[in-house]
Amino acid sequence: MKLQHFLNTYTDFKNKSFCSRYFTYIEVEQELKNLSPIFGLKEEGSTVEGRRIYSLNFGTGKKRILGWSQMHGNETTTTKALFDFFEFIQSEESLAKQFLNNFSFKIFPVLNPDGAQAYTRKNANQVDLNRDSVDLSQPESRLLRKAFDEFSPNLCLNLHGQRSIFGIKENKQASSLSFLSPSVDAKRQITEVRKQSMRLISAINDSLQAYLPGQIGRYDDEYNMNCIGDYMQTCGVPTILFEAGQIKDYQREDTRKWIWLAYITVLNAFAENKHKLGEWVSYLDIPVHEKNYxxxxxxxxxxxxxxxxxxxxxxxxxxxxxxxxxxxxxxxxxxxxxxxxxxxxxxxxxxxxxxxxxxxxxxxxxxxxxxxxxxxxxxxxxx
Structure with a gap:
């Protein structure tokens, strides 16, 4: 895959409906309904305040990928990048067609519509959905668990945005993007499932370092079973945390582009079975970022x-x-x-x-x- 080609053509796929840090959930619903029928828009349930939660179901491949964005309602960058990805998927690009043939996707573009509308991290009941994976006290959490159990994914993509406080101590650069292969126990053992997500993150890092040198960080892997990524990886499914950070403008339009490229890179690596065949140790070379910005x-x-x-x-x-x-x-x-x-x-x-x-x-x-x-x-x- 030639990453430079996609970097050069990004504006062809950029969804023009979302260009700021905030957009209403009504706008999201309208954009979802405007998508091509190939995306299989499905109403999965509703939130605490009665807003509809949707999934997109597309692709005919054997490998099943479950993804969700805006679990925290004020983290919008990965959602914008998802809509760019949807534009890419319905293009004439050969790689897009390969993805549709290789994968079956189930994507929740916005898991926390109430938080998205109010621009808050938590849901309408003031619960952090990323600390509710065992308790399942909230309807949004239960919907995601139901999808996880029934869809039986081979890979999970947990899409978030991080605050502008993170940086790399070694080179004093800001942490523009960061990733995590979550722990599966308190000892942070490196199991085969963890190695698979580590290999995929390494593939992203290897590809993007040429464009974001020294700006990619790694989240601390302290174990918390109530965090969704820890839960799913503990259940034996490779799971990757994406965190969109601060690069230039505070609307994070530049970050959005790199997250979109990270999506394409990780899917290409997964299609090529790099989660099983690639190197995993280089993941540990990605510096753990710190709150130093x-x-x-x-x-x-x-x-x-x-x-x-x-x-x-x-x-x-x-x-x-x-x-x-x-x-x-x-x-x-x-x-x-x-x-x-x-x-x-x-x-x-x-x-x-x-x-x-x-x-x-x-x-x-x-x-x-x-x-x-x-x-x-x-x-x-x-x-």
Whole structure:
């Protein structure tokens, strides 16, 4: 598979209906109903608030793939990439036809419609569905379990989005994408099932490193049976966690492209049986990412005679169907081992805010949208 070809032609497959971090579930439903009949749209059940949950069922192959996105309602990037994948599948690309011949797919584009509509991690009952895989206290969790039991997949794809706080310690890069082969027990033993998902993740990493050098991370594999990936891999089904991170714009349109390419790469590897034949040890070479990033760091800010670093993290807030990124002070000082997606060197100069000189150390959670340094304004708010 020539990845560069798909990179060059990505815009041909990009679904133009979703281009921001937030879109309503009504928009999702409309787009699902506009899809080609080949996708086999099926109403699987309903949410706590009565919204319909759909699956797409397509392909005629022997290998069965179960996937789901927006288990956390505010993680939309993998969903956008799924709609790009659906555009690809109905194209004339030979690889798309191979996928349809090799695989049978069952995909839940949005597992948590209530959370998606409200742009919240949890469902309407304030339950994290990714901590409900054993308890099955929520209707959304029960629907996914029913699909898992009845569909009997050979591979599961658990599609998420991560916060902008993760980075790679070794090279100080942000963790743009990250993956995990979940543990199957508290000892984190590397079983054959884990090796299969490790091999597939290694295939993704090998392909994308040329384009995202040093920017791909690995999630910590602490075991929690109530997490869906841990549960399914414990049941003997290779399961891969995808996490879409922060690259450039905060709408994550760039990240979306790389997630789409990761979908194509992992499916091609699965079709070629690399889950059984490839190398798995290289998975362990992917660095475990850490919480060592902030959205903004102001270096060498002068407040009276004190020179300090100030970290700002955006709070995401849904307002009038758009996401506002509200810049709040998150950490003051002790930032030598942290990095910012944006950094400003204030060169030990005084800060002005709200028209006056800043004379005291700010408080955690204070909102700073704009500061002035020597009559030059620095806009911290993100559009």
């Amino acid at each position: 902030f959205d903004i760091i102001l270096r060498k800010a002068k407040i009276n005679e004190l020179i300090i670093d100030i970290a700002i993290q955006f709070e995401e807030k849904l307002d009038n169907n758009k996401i506002e990124f509200i810049p709040r002070i998150s950490k003051i000082g002790g930032l030598d081992d942290f990095n910012g997606h944006k950094e400003f060197d204030l060169e030990a100069k005084n800060i002005m805010i709200n028209g006056g000189l800043l004379h005291k150390t700010p408080q955690i959670n204070e909102i700073w949208t704009t500061i002035w340094v020597e009559n030059k304004n620095i806009v911290l708010a993100q559009g």
